[in-house]
Amino acid sequence: MGDNGDQNSRPFRSGFVCFVGRPNAGKSTLTNAMVGEKIAITSNRPQTTRHAIRGIVHRDHGQLVLVDTPGLHRPRTLLGQRLNDVVRSTWAEVDIIGVCIPANEDIGPGDRFIAREVAAIARTPKVAVVTKTDLIGADRLAQRLAAVAKLGEETGIEWAEVVPVSATTNDRVELLTGLLLDQLPEGPPLYPDGELTDEPEETLVAELVREAALEGVRDELPHSIAVVVEEMIPREDRPDDRPLLDVHVNLYVERDSQKAIVIGRKGARLREVGTRARTQIERLLGTPVYLDLHVKVAKDWQRDPKQLGRLGF
Structure with missing residues (x-):
């Protein structure tokens, strides 16, 4: 009785929050782990996240709206x-700022730059989140936690908490x-209870296609890929027990040479992208999908x- 009271x-x-x-500090992977579903795409490429994505965490005593942002960079x-x-x-609009610092790398100029920027935001609590702890041992983790505490002292941040986590193993x-x-x-x-994100389905679909396209491409290509969902319509004349959603998507790159990379030899790479993305999209939407992909050049977008405006930026 006492516990219930x-x-x-x-x-x-x-x-x-x-x-x-x-870039690549583990923000999107952590967001997905806390929400319990994949709502932000992940990649080992910097600048994977391109807009603020909201993930909603429900608990009996509270609701946490996580805002996953692009990595701050030069x-x-x-x-x-x-x-x-x-x-x-x-x-400027959140209640808490979580500063993600990867445990497997030394604190560098980028971390110090972000800490100084965050320190200037008065009155908003700051939590240091030491990510990717599964990649190092206990001794190195202790050193990293001490370095994060020192970073706070150097930049004038009084950390509300310092929390080591691993999103891949769900530790802490x-x-x-x-x-x-x-x-x-x-x-x-x-x-509402049960809602995991306020992102439109078209945005999530475009992000899943971009994630699939980022797999295994050359270093210069990731920043040059933009994805736009042109249309998502149920296939007509399908029986109720066998629905099919037609999804038409354009992938934009900046040069003809990049278009050739995305398509691959005889279209092999684009087919791989389509297969990988379709699996994720069908899981997201809960319905079979016909995914129609086209690669177009938007020079120096x-x-x-x-062009940035047309592509949603």
């Missing part, structure tokens, strides 16, 4: 500048969830304001 008297908390960090294109703008505008992910919830203000749920 304590549970019922516990205030419900809700709010927004933004994960920031340099921009070389107009796209890069706009991605950084997305990060900074998100910081639930602990982090609880600690973040405890930092949130009291308030009602912000989203990362630097062209008009």
